[in-house]
Amino acid sequence: MxxxxxxxxxxxxxxxxxxxxxxxxxxxxxxxxxxxxxxxxxxxxxxxxxxxxxxxxxxxxxxxxxxxxxxxxxxxxxxxxxxxxxxxxxxxxxxxxxxxxxxxxxxxxxxxxxxxxxxxxxxxxxxxxxxxxxxxxxxxPRLGGLLNTNIPVKSYNQEASILVRQQYDWGHGDTVHVNDTTEYYKFDPVFRVEHTLTYTENTYRYQDAEPDSLYYRTFYNLNIPLNNPDTIRTRHRWRIFSNDISLMQFPMRGNQAHFIRVGAAFEMIKGQFDTSLAVRSFNEVSFTNLRLHGEYRNKTRNQKWDIQAKGDLYPIGENAGDYAVSGRLSSHLNETLGRISLMASNVNREPSYVYRYFGTRNKQIWTNNDLNKENITQIQVRADNKKLKYSLTANYFLYTNYTYFKSFTESAQSSGLFNLLQLVAYKRFDVGGFTFDGDAAFQQIAGTAPVQLPTVWARLRVAYTAKLFKNLNLYTGLEGKYNTPYYADDYSPMLSQFFYQDVLQINNKPEVAAFVHFRIKSLSAYVRGENLNSLVWDNNFVSPLYPANNFGIRVGLRWWFVN
Incomplete structure (x- = not known):
């Protein structure tokens, strides 16, 4: 979004x-x-x-x-x-x-x-x-190790980025005297000029150095010359430069959570693709964007009210017509009723570039230039209560021109309108030294949609917590997770993308783990026995042909210290 x-x-x-x-x-x-x-x-x-x-x-x-x-x-x-x-x-x-x-x-x-x-x-x-x-x-079948990085077939993603942000403020400064010997300088900004430079390089690559032409033709409908299979390689490389200038005003002295911000950003984007075709239009693209943005935020000092409104608009450039508007209002009613928030958002956007182009150095090219802008609306109501230890969230999504992959290499777009209702709840109970806490969600799609979701998913933890031997904090118990059967998305290795399928339904048994968490001063650790269910039932599946792990134990340590 x-x-x-x-x-x-x-x-x-x-x-x-x-x-x-x-x-x-x-x-x-x-x-x-x-x-x-x-x-x-x-x-x-x-x-x-x-x-x-x-x-x-x-x-x-x-x-x-x-x-x-x-x-x-x-x-x-x-x-x-x-x-x-x-x-x-x-x-x-x-x-x-x-x-x-x-x-x-x-x-x-x-x-x-x-x-x-x-x-x-x-x-x-x-x-x-x-x-x-x-x-x-x-x-x-070899295992490898920490220093053995030989991976026969892999997705290689490298992303590097630098951000430099400078701000200069006008406002009021005072020397605050804490006591006769201690004082500090306090400055409250009224107006700010902010400049942000960002440069990002992304490379997304798939590589199979010794491809089996029969497997690629059978499983992925990809034809590779039998006499010279060569290396299958795909690559998207992007360089993105952004130059942003913003102006901010703080209406209330001493409250930096109350501000108005307006600004503009100019973006230069260049993409390169790994193909053997001597056609520049398939090997390289470049374009620019202009983005206008604004934001209003008012978080009162007593933390009772929080108002936020944001907007982004692309008036010219490759993504001309893209926009996002959102608003949020939240309030802390009291300790008994907790906090409630209302949020609404609408986004109009160009589908991601991976849906428009895919090519390999083996002269395999797929393009889709008939994609319209996606439009997504979200309305959310949320209630949080620390005293009664629960939270409730209701999300309503409305989708138009939803873009997705329909196979290992082909994208598509749903021209129809569909909506999604999602209800999520969390609750915790404490009985003596025992803690019971769980999450549950209900999800329902209305309309024809190339989206598959489990109707219900849930997680439940039952644990014993105690403080032993003065410094030992203990938390140990069982955790179970379950979702109703559904047609989970299949996965395309060459694109590193999930795609829609409605042939194989995933019907998993509950997933169970046992854990022991403890902390001694500045050392915390845990031991988890995961996928206990695989000792009794068959492996669960996370996607067609992709089984979950067998039973395994994880041990983790975290140590922090002040020099």
Whole structure:
């Protein structure tokens, strides 16, 4: 639900850093964190984070994350490296502010195409799931390790981006005397000029160095020369430069959550594709966009009311006509009734570019230039209550020109109008030392829609919590998850996209895990036994031909300290 240019590759977003979740710190002492996870089949995750001030006005932080897992099945290895650096500077008079954010995500995900035959899961010949034949990558049952990054068939996503934001404020400053010996300088902005430069390079690539032409023709309807199969490779590479200027006014002195912002951004976008065709129109594109944006925010000091209205419009450029408008009103009624919020949003957007073009270096080209703009409306009502420990959310979505993939390589667009109603609830009960908490949702689609969703999904945790031996905080129990049967989307390895299917219904048993969480001062840890259900029933499936993991144990540690 975002207007403007979008490349369309989001299946690995949850594993990467971005500017939206970048953190800026101000610390009086250096602070560090270390996370480590080890799981079944040599799965490992390492996370290192450090931040410290250099003087009173400058701070920097660094974070590195490594995720490596050979997987439970053949050719399922993943190897991710993520880097994030932030810095911020405030001038002595607190009028000038500088923010810097950089991230680099290197995502390598193994693509095995799923099992050749689901029945092999029950075949005694394949007691080890690493021996079950898969569609891509050949017979490759080796496990690998943290330093072994050889992945036969993979999706390679690399994204690097730099953001530099400068702000200069006009307003009122005062010296505040805390006592006879302590004082500090307080500055309340009234008007702000903000300038933001962003440069991003994204590369999305699929590669199979030793493709089996029979498998590609049988499973994906992709013809590869038998005498010279070569490497199957697809690539979308994008370079995006954005230059944004904004003006802000703060009507109420001392309340920076009450402001009016208007601005404009100019974007230059260039894309390159990996094809062997000597046709420039298929190898490279470039275009520009102009985006106008505005925002009004009023969050009262007593936290009773919060009003927000935002708007974005693309008047000219490649995405001319795209827009997004939204409004939110929330209020804290009282401790008994809690907080309630109302939200409405409407987005008109050009479909992501991945729906318009797909090509390989083997001279396979698919294009779809008959796509209209998508329009999505969302209305939400939400109630949160800390005292009674519950939350309720009702979402209503209205879709027009919904764009989707209908096969491994082809996109399509639904011309009809359909809507989705979603009701989500959370509730927690505490009985003595035991805690019961659960989520549940009901989802219903009205109208003809190329979207499949489970009607009901739910999660329930039953746990015992206690404080032992003065410093030991314990939380241990069972967790179960379940959703009703539905036609889960299939997956296209070459595009790294999920696509609509209505042939194979996924009918899973409840998924069960046992856990022990504990914390001792600045050390927290957990042990999880996951997929206990696979010890009793057959493997659940997350998508056609893609079974969930077998039973496995994960152990995680987190240690933080102030130097």
């Amino acid at each position: 975002a207007p403007g240019f979008d490349a369309g590759f989001h299946s690995y977003d949850v594993y990467g850093f971005n500017h939206q979740n970048a953190k800026f710190y101000n610390t009086n002492r250096p602070f560090s964190e270390l996370w480590y996870l080890i799981g079944a089949k040599q799965e490992q995750m390492i996370n290192l984070q450090h931040t410290q001030n250099r003087g009173e006005k400058f701070n920097f932080s660094f974070q590195y994350r490594k995720i490596n897992s050979p997987g439970f099945f053949q050719n399922q290895a993943t190897n991710h490296d993520n880097y994030n650096v932030t810095a911020n500077y405030n001038s002595q008079d607190k009028r000038y502010h500088l923010y810097f954010s950089y991230y680099l995500n290197k995502i390598n995900g193994g693509e095995n195409g799923g099992l050749q035959n689901n029945a092999d899961l029950k075949d005694p010949e394949y007691s080890d799931p690493r021996l079950i034949p898969v569609r891509l990558g050949g017979n490759n």
